[in-house]
Amino acid sequence: DTAVSQTPKYLVTQMGNDKSIKCEQNLGHDTMYWYKQDSKKFLKIMFSYNNKELIINETVPNRFSPKSPDKAHLNLHINSLELGDSAVYFCASSQVWLAGDNEQFFGPGTRLTVL
């Protein structure tokens, strides 16, 4: 059973389109995250939700809108896609937020390519 799953795995689309990436965790965790991994392999946090509430929004363009219908899901919708949005997007979850010993569990990633 996959703990953190993302769909789709690969996404190729044209500039200007709107697309969504879905994430689900079956670990019973309270907190979920979205990360962007750029071409230099650094992961940068984009958003974090705790119990369906937005906790972190790290200077991400407002074309990116996360939605958490319930604790187990955190979806990422991107409007008006740009070339610079091409990256691998990772979803993650952790048991609770703001706990020092918090371990994060990651999904397989979604490779987004904008043409």
Next chain:
Amino acid sequence: KQEVTQIPAALSVPEGENLVLNCSFTDSAIYNLQWFRQDPGKGLTSLLLIQSSQREQTSGRLNASLDKSSGRSTLYIAASQPGDSATYLCAVRPVQSNYQLIWGAGTKLIIKP
């Protein structure tokens, strides 16, 4: 501002060798440090998590050490196998902004049969 550096960026060794991957961080005020493995198309797998109060953690052939005062961690892989080939990432959870992980760029490891 916390920064994490991993050296070397890439490493290729023959199968069976023991090896060490390095991770350094600039601010010793951390809650924990985590080592991950990234396989293409398979996302990130957590290998070991070391709390700030701990010196090392072991899992099978992997041993991770933490020297918080000097801002260093090492991941030791014993008796390397081709299946160990992957990119290894370390990440720290800083006390100042403990809701996020600060990541290194990774070490790409290739184990030659």
